Amino acid sequence: MVRFLLALTLTPGAALAQTAQPAPKLVVAISVDQLSADLFAQYRAHFTGGFKRMSEGVVFPNGYQSHSATETCPGHSTILTGVRPARNGIIANSWIDLGAARTDKTVYCAEDERVAGSTSKAYMVSAYHLKVPTLGERMKAADPRVRVVAVAGKDRSAVMMGGHRVDQLWYWSGKSFEGSAIGTPARAVTRANAETAARIARGDKPLPLSPLCALRSQPMVAGTVAIGTGRFERAAGDARAFRYTPALDEATIALAGDIAEEARLGRGPQTDVLIVGAAGTDYIGHGFGNSGSEMCLQLQALDSALATLFARLDKAKIDYVAMLTSDHGGADASVRDNDRGLPGAETIDPALTPTKLGEAVAAELGLPAPLLYGTDPAGDVYIDRAVTGPARDKVIARAKARYLAHPQVAGVFSAADIAATPAPDLPPENWTLAQRARASYAPGRSGDLIVLLKPYVTPIAAPGPGYVATHGSAWDYDRRVPVLFWRRGLRGFEQPASVETVDIAPTLAAIVGFPLPAGEIDGVCRDLDAGAATTCR
Numbered sequence: 001m002v003r004f005l006l007a008l009t010l011t012p013g014a015a016l017a018q019t020a021q022p023a024p025k026l027v028v029a030i031s032v033d034q035l036s037a038d039l040f041a042q043y044r045a046h047f048t049g050g051f052k053r054m055s056e057g058v059v060f061p062n063g064y065q066s067h068s069a070t071e072t073c074p075g076h077s078t079i080l081t082g083v084r085p086a087r088n089g090i091i092a093n094s095w096i097d098l099g100a101a102r103t104d105k106t107v108y109c110a111e112d113e114r115v116a117g118s119t120s121k122a123y124m125v126s127a128y129h130l131k132v133p134t135l136g137e138r139m140k141a142a143d144p145r146v147r148v149v150a151v152a153g154k155d156r157s158a159v160m161m162g163g164h165r166v167d168q169l170w171y172w173s174g175k176s177f178e179g180s181a182i183g184t185p186a187r188a189v190t191r192a193n194a195e196t197a198a199r200i201a202r203g204d205k206p207l208p209l210s211p212l213c214a215l216r217s218q219p220m221v222a223g224t225v226a227i228g229t230g231r232f233e234r235a236a237g238d239a240r241a242f243r244y245t246p247a248l249d250e251a252t253i254a255l256a257g258d259i260a261e262e263a264r265l266g267r268g269p270q271t272d273v274l275i276v277g278a279a280g281t282d283y284i285g286h287g288f289g290n291s292g293s294e295m296c297l298q299l300q301a302l303d304s305a306l307a308t309l310f311a312r313l314d315k316a317k318i319d320y321v322a323m324l325t326s327d328h329g330g331a332d333a334s335v336r337d338n339d340r341g342l343p344g345a346e347t348i349d350p351a352l353t354p355t356k357l358g359e360a361v362a363a364e365l366g367l368p369a370p371l372l373y374g375t376d377p378a379g380d381v382y383i384d385r386a387v388t389g390p391a392r393d394k395v396i397a398r399a400k401a402r403y404l405a406h407p408q409v410a411g412v413f414s415a416a417d418i419a420a421t422p423a424p425d426l427p428p429e430n431w432t433l434a435q436r437a438r439a440s441y442a443p444g445r446s447g448d449l450i451v452l453l454k455p456y457v458t459p460i461a462a463p464g465p466g467y468v469a470t471h472g473s474a475w476d477y478d479r480r481v482p483v484l485f486w487r488r489g490l491r492g493f494e495q496p497a498s499v500e501t502v503d504i505a506p507t508l509a510a511i512v513g514f515p516l517p518a519g520e521i522d523g524v525c526r527d528l529d530a531g532a533a534t535t536c537r
């Protein structure tokens with residue numbers, strides 16, 4: 001319709017001038033792990049750096065990771081593929097393969113278990129399980145000069161956004177940045193590792209509290225953990241604590257900028273891709289919840305680190321389009337929710353774990369235990385493969401009945417239920433629970449049952465150090481994320497209606513001039529032009 005109007009009202013020359021902006025030289029795709037739409041809204045007015053710049057571009061405050069398995073790996077798998085987990089294969093961070101030849105039946109999303117000796121805990125990092133190409137891969141296939149660089153605080157974030165063929169792929173391994181490169185690894189990596197090792201060895205003094213963060217500093221106790229007033233003081237040599245501080249994102253983003261500079265990304269005739277996975281917000285959300293001084297200090301530090309990255313690209317006079325989103329949202333620690341007007345927040349009943357519920361069903365039906373398997377207290381639940389035929393149907397019926405009788409369970413879906421669920425024809429906020437589950441359900445890989453908990457029931461049975469709050473539910477506090485675009489000269493606007501993170505890849509693809517084949521993706525291009533012209537070509 002927009003094009004039709006243009007044809008009527010403008011001369012072809014004028015229409016061309018409005019629509020055919022040259023492709024940017026660089027796509028900067030940033031994921032801030034666990035940056036919920038709620039968290040972004042809470043801090044938006046206070047940002048002064050990189051987040052502020054993104055907020056002045058095209059803002060979709062109501063983006064959806066529309067599926068029910070709101071975890072890191074599925075979330076990152078949607079961002080640059082344009083494909084939901086049901087079709088791209090990344091149904092969870094980890095899943096169970098009871099038919100696996102190895103003893104370890106858990107499969108990590110970013111491993112290649114065909115490699116001898118790989119386990120879900122000590123694995124070969126790989127994009128093997130991602131069944132579709134990323135935007136960067138498609139761009140490289142069309143033009144071999146295109147370079148794709150992915151730098152992240154987590155291996156799975158770098159892998160799922162980078163894809164199967166990445167020029168440089170680096171992630172924080174817990175002690176250093178590790179990864180791989182086609183050709184010579186960047187010298188910047190060696191330098192970053194030396195600097196980070198020195199910083200870890202030195203320790204960190206507590207960060208000063210800004211006036212904003214002082215307002216949010218309020219002590220709480222979650223299980224055995226003191227939260228709410230943290231300032232990231234870190235003992236000399238404590239490498240484990242490093243990732244629970246803003247320094248992780250500072251190091252990650254600085255490395256991304258260094259590699260971009262060293263590899264001269266965005267300075268050739270082609271469009272390159274720089275992917276940044278900032279994991280700190282997620283670690284800090286898990287470790288301290290999202291409403292204390294800790295999250296405040298983290299977001300202010302990240303705001304500043306992103307500003308530095310953008311300033312470097314500006315200084316190099318690179319025409320780049322920046323996109324910022326998140327892999328999922330997140331909930332606060334239950335104890336703080338209970339103290340702050342949400343008395344219903346509760347922890348999961350341990351009787352609901354696949355092991356415990358499986359024991360109950362096994363006893364009822366006279367079957368041997370263990371009967372049910374899962375990597376998490378809810379989500380994908382797998383039935384012992386030895387149970388077949390009518391006995392298996394009975395297990396499904398009895399397990400469903402037991403789950404549904406429990407006051408903390410919102411829904412349980414078998415493979416047959418999912419298969420009978422129609423594709424959604426409404427925006428993601430209106431999807432049924434079954435439709436949310438369907439969006440991250442891949443037959444043959446997903447559980448025999450998908451168990452979804454009620455809102456504000458946390459799967460954390462006992463909060464401990466590093467784990468007082470989480471995400472992963474089918475509810476909007478975990479599904480809603482901001483989706484932001486910025487390019488110099490692009491007039492900003494805000495579109496409050498919901499969009500999906502699978503819309504990001506086709507939107508960026510159109511801007512760089514590689515429209516994605518509609519049948520191969522689940523998302524749609526979103527027009528970033530504020531006026532009558534369109535960026536969706």
Ligand code: ZN
Nearest residue numbers: 033072282327
């Ligand atoms: Zn995450």
